[in-house]
Amino acid sequence: MLRSMSSAISGMQAFQTDLDVVGNNIANVNTVGFKASRTDFGDVLSQTLSGGNAGTAGGLGGTNPQQVGLGVKVTDTQLDMSGGPDQTTSSPTDLAINNAGFFVVKSNTGAATSGSTYLTRAGNFTVDSNDDLVLPNGFVAMGFAGSTAPSATTSESSLAPVNLQTMFAGVAPAGVTLPSSPNVQIGEDGSINVTGSDGNTYTVGYMALGTVPNPAGLEKVGDNMYGVVPSAGQLTYAPPNDTAAGTGTLSSGELEMSNVDLSNEFSEMIVAQNGYVANTHMIGTDNTILQALVNMKNS
Template identity: 40%
Template sequence: MLRSMYSGVSGMKGFQTKLDVIGNNIANVNTIGFKSGRVMFKDIMSQTVSGVTPPNDTTQGGVNAKQIGLGVSIGSIDTLHLAGSAMTTNNPTDLRIDGDGFFLVKMNEDQDVPFLTRAGDFHIDAARNLVTSDGLFVLDSDGGPINIDAEVTAFTIAQDGTIVQKMADGTTVPGVQLGVAKVTNPEGLEKIGGNLYRVTLNASPDGEFEPGTANSTEFGTGAIIAGQLEMSNVDLTSEFTEMIVAQRGFQANSRIITTSDEILQEVVNLKR
């Protein structure tokens, strides 16, 4: 059987995966805090027809190896943790991290390692807890849920994450600080849906990390900007360009299979 047919099949599979990733990027173009993905290809091991011959000073020069490539495979599917544009909402519980870092959220008190997110569209629930739109607790710098006291009439959030509370008597009291974490390798985080990431062993040593604070030189985290949200970092111009490339690549590889099939048909027709 012709090698080119299997090379064409591998190419079609690779470009199908690329189209899947592009489709997911475009679908999440308006998802708050979404980070786009990209597909990188790598060639498959080549078949060596003849090896290398070293040069000989007295008889002949060196001869290069003859190798035939056997197709392509997926090298990696990367998550690009580039900052998205700022969207001003003027909602005091809408938060954006201007720089590196992630917000910390938990489903319940029993969860050991919190989830990470860049989506800062938070809310105050009936128990006056700061939560995500899915009801997950937003954590402070000590790793505990954030609760706004009933005596607080208004509050603002500073760039370092401190919740500045205005009390009923008119006094201003600093509250807890929002927790912000930074991992060694953000691309090693696992997407679990709901704008959440799970820490893996390749994202942070031992799969754990210590909660820090925003706008910190110690932790290397960015400032928190209240009244703004981070938009998706999907660039539609690039995505549609890559879609065209993937479509043409898929078509070209399908032509390889068609041509290989026609050649095999000619071989079969040699015996009539």
């Protein structure tokens, strides 16, 4: 088979992956906390027809190697972890992170170390009937219990589920209870403040943010969440606005939206589409050449 046909086939496969990535980005243009991806290409091995030689003094000059490329491959699909635009809402439990960090959520909060830990930039939290601060999929936000902001740590056992009743019981004076529909406010520093039955406001805990050395190395697991895999590095937990951990502040009543740039996606879609079509034309040309060879044999 002609080398150009193999190259064209690899090009079609690579541009199909590119279109898949672009299509997913466009589909999630309005997804809370979504991070766009891009497709990176790299050439595959080249066939060397002849090697290069250095020139000799008083003799022939040098020659360059003669190589024919054998196509293209997708080297990776890179996450764009830049921040998306904030959208103002009317809910005090909607949170947006200004700068670095991810919300920490768990699937099972029987204990701090039980269940699976995930990171997310989606801050569309609500308080459920059990007074847990949860995402729409039911995963519970993790934080630090107590009225004093903790230091950054890599210990997951330092975290606690953000349950307003439990956290309030740990700091409230005797006889003061939490109303059935608690008034909760979350500060820029991640402080979780609730109003007790005595009308006073108490800081019952702090939201936890997670940071990793390589955020682009996180693994998408669906529902706007990321799994922490070795490529991301060591996960560190800290409250917002922690200088040592480099976490950003929180904005209450706002949501970070998708960072998908539609104009960029449309231009990439046009390039990928034309690249795909060009490769199909290459296959058509190769087919014409092969057909001519067959006709030559039969003539």
